[in-house]
């Protein structure tokens with residue numbers, strides 16, 4: 001027995017949130033049908049698709065629109081339910097193509113509370129070796145991170161930094177000492193020590209997934225943002241690891257390490273705000289308990305970066321933040337990627 005939705009194309013065009021339609025419609029479907037994992041992916045797809053149509057599926061969107069305009073009183077949800085019920089095998093087959101990358105990606109957001117730093121673990125689960133990368137590991141939480149990697153049966157291949165941090169020592173050096181073979185990555189522009197130097201446009205592969213490098217200086221000269229790949233087998237929506245360039249409702253300070261508010265403004269607007277609006281924003285820090293945002297959300301709500309450049313510069317000049325407590329220890333250590341050669345020799349392999 002189906003439960004019908006009273007939403008019509010007319011309501012739909014009058015501005016009701018399209019994701020609401022998808023959520024409620026599929027909610028009613030879920031009550032009436034067995035709802036497997038594939039359909040959960042389908043639900044996620046429809047919610048994001050109806051809010052921000054995916055360019056990979058224009059035919060579904062144009063078909064729906066065409067049908068609605070031809071039949072303005074036909075309940076939209078009925079149309080969607082019909083599509084789901086009678087075309088499910090075909091629909092799933094087509095739609096889930098776009099989700100292959102999401103189901104193969106293992107993703108964990110990890111937190112180090114003293115410096116309020118996020119470390120990110122990403123791995124390609126579909127690859128036989130389950131290769132993994134850590135973005136912005138912290139020395140104090142290396143053992144936790146490596147034991148998680150071991151528990152999950154992953155093979156860590158890269159320990160990478162978004163920039164030379166000033167508030168904590170990177171875990172990269174310790175990791176290299178504990179797992180020989182792991183390579184450290186940082187931007188060439190950072191002028192610091194690492195095994196691999198990256199610059200704008202480079203792709204860092206782990207299995208068949210990759211992170212694209214975007215140059216986002218301004219907080220420091222060598223800041224980069226790592227963005228999950230753009231392609232049919234890559235995670236959807238995309239994910240941007242913004243380091244300290246873009247924080248949730250904030251941004252990195254620009255008063256040391258070659259910082260420049262002019263550069264930061266340009267970096268965020270040209271390299272991050274040009275990503276699809278549903279791109280998930282994962283910063284290197286949060287001081288208020290936020291975990292994730294989206295490009296669209298920050299473009300609307302970021303109290304600094306929604307301003308014009310002159311107002312932004314004025315805000316940045318008047319932050320009056322005390323220097324990070326560990327700056328004198330952290331910057332020299334991070335310039336050699338966390339004393340990788342010295343510390344590495346003193347630690348036990350995991």
Ligand SMILES: N[C@@H](CCC(=O)N[C@@H](CSS)C(=O)NCC(=O)O)C(=O)O
Pocket residue numbers: 115165166167244250251252253254285319321322323324325326
């Ligand atoms: N109190 C902390 C440092 C806080 C701080 O300055 N954070 C930096 C990023 S780490 S260098 C920053 O850019 N903050 C921007 C902001 O608006 O808060 C410490 O002593 O470590």
